[in-house]
Amino acid sequence: MELWSALPPVEIEDEVIESEIHISAGEGKKFEAKNIKLNADIHCDGELAFENSVIVYNGYGNKSRIIMGENTSLTMSHCTFVGMNKENQTDDLEIFFIKGDNSDSRLIICRSEVQVLEGPKRKSLCY
Numbered sequence: 001m002e003l004w005s006a007l008p009p010v011e012i013e014d015e016v017i018e019s020e021i022h023i024s025a026g027e028g029k030k031f032e033a034k035n036i037k038l039n040a041d042i043h044c045d046g047e048l049a050f051e052n053s054v055i056v057y058n059g060y061g062n063k064s065r066i067i068m069g070e071n072t073s074l075t076m077s078h079c080t081f082v083g084m085n086k087e088n089q090t091d092d093l094e095i096f097f098i099k100g101d102n103s104d105s106r107l108i109i110c111r112s113e114v115q116v117l118e119g120p121k122r123k124s125l126c127y
Contacts, residue, residue, distance in 0.1 A: 010052050017064075023048055025071070038064035045069035049076075056082045057097055068100040068107070077110045 016037045023029050028047035038057040042048065044066060057064045068074055081097065100107065 012052075012054070017042070025069075040064060042066045043069065044072045044074060047073040047075075049074075050079050051075075051077045052079070054080045054082065058083050065096055066098045068098065071104045072100075073106045073108075074098065075106075075108045075110075077108075079109075 010033045012033050012035045014037075015031070015034045016039060018039050020040045021029070021042045023042070023044045023046040025045045028049070030049040030051065031053050032049075032051045034050075034053040036050075036053055036055045038055055041064060048066070066074065083097065098107065
């Protein structure tokens with residue numbers, strides 16, 4: 001018997017992030033079992049976690065992204081990331097989903113996948 005087949009189904013709730021979120025140092029935010037449409041940036045100076053979620057980003061001209069500050073932690077477990085890449089995307093390095101400005105930050109991605117629905121595929125999820 002597979003371990004995952006023994007788990008009950010998870011109910012996913014829709015959530016649209018329309019305005020910028022800032023997570024301060026020493027604080028944390030967790031998104032769990034969400035179908036997230038990311039229409040604004042998330043600036044993280046603390047801890048940010050996504051679990052069992054779908055995150056749709058970069059749709060319709062939005063540069064929705066996650067920007068990690070110094071000594072931050074970003075964990076993504078059992079997630080699907082859907083990049084829309086709809087509006088005249090180029091190889092401009094400012095178009096990214098996750099950016100870390102400091103080598104002391106941690107990014108952990110576990111059992112997750114990336115899908116690009118429209119436009120050119122990006123070389124990387126992170127910059």
